């Protein structure tokens with residue numbers, strides 16, 4: 001048996017942060033990682049740049065503001081910035097508060113975490129999957145490892161190529177913890193393809209409203225990227241947690257103008273267009289190909305006809321299409337492509353120290369919990385904050 005003080009299951013973002021906080025408090029820490037090296041997902045984040053934090057992160061940016069508020073009351077984004085500075089990472093932030101390593105390389109983030117673990121004497125065991133946690137004489141046993149405290153930091157179900165296939169939930173369920181329904185989040189939307197296919201590769205700044213099958217509506221705004229299967233881009237991905245069961249999406253291509261302003265613009269465009277073809281009507285409003293696709297879909301007639309043939313009814317229909325173009329959503333690209341899992345272990349069964357209310361000495365942090373946030377550094381912010389909290393709490397548990 002390999003004895004250790006704190007055994008951390010999962011060497012991802014939250015697990016490595018937990019290891020450092022635990023070891024800084026003098027605990028003997030071992031990290032068990034199923035892949036051949038720790039932090040593989042960190043390397044893939046932010047398109048290889050790692051958007052590691054968001055300076056503006058607040059509890060309201062997450063699905064459960066009350067629980068996240070209790071975590072951030074102990075470790076918020078400011079203290080995470082200090083934490084990274086303390087392990088030697090210089091960072092830079094953009095106008096939206098998104099924080100990146102100054103090197104612009106995700107590998108810098110992983111390197112400083114790994115080096116700090118090494119400096120503190122954290123044992124890292126790779127290529128070993130935790131398949132069960134047993135209780136034996138007041139200790140936790142995982143394979144050949146025995147520990148007084150265990151932190152489950154196995155992540156969620158999103159992006160299984162990075163080691164997260166949802167197997168971690170079972171480790172906690174075995175102790176009577178429950179898991180909510182899981183949805184892929186921050187993932188591309190699959191839609192009817194008639195409209196989007198021809199627009200593949202084009203981007204638009206738009207506001208989106210999703211009417212989900214349960215009748216609830218959800219909104220986002222920002223960049224939309226057309227693909228041959230549907231929509232990508234931040235605005236589309238932010239709605240994906242509500243789109244697993246499909247729904248209807250309305251695209252507002254002119255979010256800065258109201259309906260009346262849009263109709264006025266179209267009247268002016270018609271007058272200006274005169275005998276020029278209808279396919280040129282929306283040229284100054286949206287990308288020419290997007291404008292043609294909207295006009296073709298809405299008018300259902302030849303766009304070679306002159307602009308001044310546009311009837312009042314058609315003008316109103318075009319204005320409506322520009323403000324709320326409907327697209328049927330068929331679901332999302334799923335967990336394989338998702339950045340995050342929405343849903344997870346029920347957080348009401350964990351105290352403010354992230355210790356299980358059912359099993360003393362058992363802690364959980366990161367994405368395995370039923371917490372997910374917006375796109376832009378929010379999910380890693382929660383991973384670091386909750387990981388650091390679990391590491392500190394487990395070290396304090398050992399001192400009891």
Ligand SMILES: Cc1cc2nc3c(=O)[nH]c(=O)nc-3n(C[C@H](O)[C@H](O)[C@H](O)COP(=O)(O)OP(=O)(O)OC[C@H]3O[C@@H](n4cnc5c(N)ncnc54)[C@H](O)[C@@H]3O)c2cc1C
Pocket residue numbers: 009010011012013014015032033034035038039040041042044045046047050051052053128129130131153154155156158159162163164165167168338339340365366367368376377378379380381383
């Ligand atoms: C492509 C991509 C890009 C992203 N970009 C960003 C971004 O720029 N900014 C942002 O804030 N968020 C981003 N995210 C989300 C963010 O990476 C995660 O929310 C975060 O890593 C979750 O941290 P975690 O510690 O809970 O889990 P993870 O970082 O997923 O780590 C879990 C670890 O546990 C290991 N593991 C799983 N099961 C076991 C087991 N049974 N035994 C041992 N080890 C196990 C896994 O191999 C993995 O290494 C991105 C995600 C993806 C997939």
